[in-house]
Amino acid sequence: MATRVLPRSLSILLIAALVVSCGGGGGGDDETSISGQIDLPPADQCANCRNNGVQVVIIGPLYNAPPAAPVASVQTDAAGNFDSGDLTAALENYAGAPDTNGDGRRTLIAVATVNNESNAAIGGVLSVEEGDGSDKTFNVMTQVACVATVFLTAGSAGAGDPGCLVRPSCNDQPEGCIATVDPDTIEQAQIDRIEAAAEFIDGDVRLPGDVPSAACAVIDCTAGGTRAATEECVESAFDA
Secondary structure (H helix, E strand, C coil), X not given: CCCCCCCHHHHHHHHHHHHHCCCCCCCCCCCCEEEEEECCCCCCCCCCCCCCCCEEEEECCECCECCCCCCEEEECCCCCEEECCCCHHHHHCCCCCCCCCCCCEEEEEEEEEEECCCCEEEEEEEEEECCXXXXXXXXXXXXXXXXXXXXXXXXXXXXXXCCCCEECCCCCCCCCCEECCCHHHCCHHHHHHHHHHXXXXXXXXXXXXXXXXXXXXXXXXXXXXXXXXXXXXXXXXXXX
């Protein structure tokens, strides 16, 4: 496939949106926490990237707006592991990822910048239950799903519509437009479908330039995470 390299200004804009907006132990009883490991891909997919001693920010997506400012920031250890600690107090008055349906779950994103020069990032999206610990391995697959989630909640116009069209309303929009969704409606099953689609191409996605088009491929092939994707669809959409 042809190399897709976004202009540096757009790459910086996307990473900024994620930072101000994409194994390990969890918190104790009744603690809302996120833990995990930043898993690096081969060097040809993420040049000069590292996972040790990097900052992981926890952010909440918003509906039809860029994600909110970080609710927490934590540094990884020498093996790329991190633990947010108890987020209960910080989330109490946090504007990001509001629990609009009152089910005690919030859609949150954890993301680390693994190369400050290229702005390559590795993160993921989680459906976090209040009073429980969430653990995840973060890799290329989850990063693609992370950016896909930002597009699905905030729209893709700010990224230049890199292969998909996500808008607050699809009235008078071209065929194939997908309407944005409230982040609180994104359930674990939807996240799983988006990640499963991203897995078909995770060995071909170079960070950071290929991530937006990969995110669009999985959005289109899962209809925004509402159905399972086929490998043929995802590969074809990504190579287009």
